[in-house]
Amino acid sequence: MMEMVLVLVMVWLIVFGLLGLKWVLKRVNVWIYESKLGEEIQEYLPPGDLGWPFIGNMWSFLRAFKTSDPDSFLRTYTTRYGHNGVYRAHMFGNPSVIVTTPETCRRVLTDDDSFQTGWPKSTMELIGRKSFIGISYEEHKRLRRLTSAPVNGPEALSAYIPYIEEACTTALEKWSKMGEIEFLSHVRKLTFRIIMSIFLSTESENVMDALEKEYTNLNYGVRAMAINLPGFAYHKALKARKKLVAAFQSIVTNRRNQRKENLSSNKEDMLDNLIDAKDENGRTLEDEEIIDVMLMYLNAGHESSGHTIMWATILLQEHPEILQKAKEEQEWIVKKKAPGQKGLTLKETREMEYLSQVIDETLRVITFSLTAFREAKSDVFVNGYIIPKGWKVLTWFRDVHLDPEIYPEPKKFDPSRWKGYTPKAGTFLPFGLGSRLCPGNDLAKLEISIFLHHFLLKYRLERTNPACPVMFLPHTRPKDNCLARITKTTSN
Numbered sequence: 143m144m145e146m147v148l149v150l151v152m153v154w155l156i157v158f159g160l161l162g163l164k165w166v167l168k169r170v171n172v173w174i175y176e177s178k179l180g181e182e183i184q185e186y187l188p189p190g191d192l193g194w195p196f197i198g199n200m201w202s203f204l205r206a207f208k209t210s211d212p213d214s215f216l217r218t219y220t221t222r223y224g225h226n227g228v229y230r231a232h233m234f235g236n237p238s239v240i241v242t243t244p245e246t247c248r249r250v251l252t253d254d255d256s257f258q259t260g261w262p263k264s265t266m267e268l269i270g271r272k273s274f275i276g277i278s279y280e281e282h283k284r285l286r287r288l289t290s291a292p293v294n295g296p297e298a299l300s301a302y303i304p305y306i307e308e309a310c311t312t313a314l315e316k317w318s319k320m321g322e323i324e325f326l327s328h329v330r331k332l333t334f335r336i337i338m339s340i341f342l343s344t345e346s347e348n349v350m351d352a353l354e355k356e357y358t359n360l361n362y363g364v365r366a367m368a369i370n371l372p373g374f375a376y377h378k379a380l381k382a383r384k385k386l387v388a389a390f391q392s393i394v395t396n397r398r399n400q401r402k403e404n405l406s407s408n409k410e411d412m413l414d415n416l417i418d419a420k421d422e423n424g425r426t427l428e429d430e431e432i433i434d435v436m437l438m439y440l441n442a443g444h445e446s447s448g449h450t451i452m453w454a455t456i457l458l459q460e461h462p463e464i465l466q467k468a469k470e471e472q473e474w475i476v477k478k479k480a481p482g483q484k485g486l487t488l489k490e491t492r493e494m495e496y497l498s499q500v501i502d503e504t505l506r507v508i509t510f511s512l513t514a515f516r517e518a519k520s521d522v523f524v525n526g527y528i529i530p531k532g533w534k535v536l537t538w539f540r541d542v543h544l545d546p547e548i549y550p551e552p553k554k555f556d557p558s559r560w561k562g563y564t565p566k567a568g569t570f571l572p573f574g575l576g577s578r579l580c581p582g583n584d585l586a587k588l589e590i591s592i593f594l595h596h597f598l599l600k601y602r603l604e605r606t607n608p609a610c611p612v613m614f615l616p617h618t619r620p621k622d623n624c625l626a627r628i629t630k631t632t633s634n
């Protein structure tokens with residue numbers, strides 16, 4: 143009897159102890175981050191909680207994004223707190239507010255007086271302190287001005303078309319002879335080749351393959367927990383950054399030497415632009431600055447377009463009637479070419495109305511950039527709640543794009559929803575908004591259009607595992623990287 147009582151007491155103590163421990167642990171982040179805010183601010187904090195010490199809410203985020211239902215992460219907030227569109231959480235090592243509606247995302251992305259860029263420190267270590275995500279407002283404005291037109295201006299885009307076409311047709315032809323391939327890995331190499339040519343006029347196969355591999359490792363670390371220990375993705379990513387920096391340093395040093403000896407080619411690329419850039423006081427950029435800007439551009443400029451090309455191809459192939467309509471449009475583009483005209487023109491790519499709807503729908507359904515990061519510069523009221531100074535803000539694009547109120551049957555791939563439809567402000571954000579709107583958006587659409595033009599005219603995709611599960615981190619992709627064969631539909 144006595145023993146029974148003792149066991150019961152022990153069990154009771156253990157249960158009580160565990161509950162007490164949970165109660166204490168759940169309050170650690172509250173004590174650290176919320177108690178110092180003052181009562182008035184605390185009263186207006188958005189609903190939510192700051193999770194566990196150190197990991198915050200990352201465990202729920204990673205768990206949800208490792209299932210087939212990543213949206214279950216935010217659903218727990220909407221179920222518990224309603225559709226306020228503003229929730230507090232502890233994400234990527236910081237007290238944060240997640241905003242999920244067109245209005246709140248738009249407000250955060252366009253209000254530069256109240257918000258600045260706010261990528262987690264771990265991301266900054268990987269992408270670079272001197273890249274766009276680490277520099278001052280003024281410096282960012284200057285470097286954007288300097289780099290935007292040579293990437294995205296109509297003149298530049300027209301000049302890139304022959305190279306992009308050549309790269310796409312050569313790649314498709316080569317893949318069609320290779321049997322089964324990892325389609326995503328090959329498309330990434332293709333988009334990397336294109337961005338390398340724009341930035342560095344380089345085409346060395348070996349250099350490109352080696353750099354692209356390091357970028358893959360870098361990106362796995364960007365959305366992972368920042369644990370710098372062997373075996374963890376972040377540790378591997380830091381090592382990849384070191385290798386990339388060393389490779390770019392030798393490229394910059396070589397170019398400077400070639401320029402000194404007048405040995406560089408006549409063709410100006412982005413590296414020349416960056417070396418030549420001077421501010422109003424005549425200050426030029428140091429190697430470290432050039433390297434971080436290039437490292438960022440080359441990363442942003444190939445991962446996203448590579449994934450989008452893959453998804454657009456998969457989605458077209460999965461919807462024969464949409465594929466047929468897109469193909470007919472491309473045949474029409476070819477048919478109306480002037481005699482003797484070989485390549486595509488910028489005007490023709492802008493006449494691909496249906497293809498543009500296919501691409502927009504792909505960007506919406508897949509939402510390559512799940513979220514952007516900002517930081518509140520002061521205590522800011524959004525939707526009736528306060529975002530405290532210094533807290534991060536995550537604009538959750540995925541939720542906006544999959545909102546059934548905005549896009550009925552949101553998971554359905556339906557390019558025709560874009561016919562004659564102009565999205566309301568903040569409802570379509572694949573490229574972000576405001577002063578940090580993607581500076582490569584037109585280039586990306588151009589690359590994707592040119593690839594699909596040639597794909598639709600001559601090829602088809604046969605996936606090895608069409609029902610392969612999808613992974614959502616670091617970016618949405620089939621687990622097998624889209625194992626497939628590219629085959630010809632015509633013999634010419």
Ligand code: HEM
Pocket residue numbers: 274275286293438439442443444446447450510511514515571572573574575577578579580581582583585586
């Ligand atoms: C489908 C393709 C692409 C998608 C979905 C995409 C998406 C985005 C998004 C959402 C942002 C905004 C991030 C923020 O607000 O913090 C962004 C920024 C950026 N993108 Fe893209 N992008 C694509 C292609 C490209 C290409 C081709 C380039 C390079 C030529 C590029 C270069 C950049 C750069 C440098 C930034 C940082 C801008 C800044 O901070 O001012 N992107 N991109």
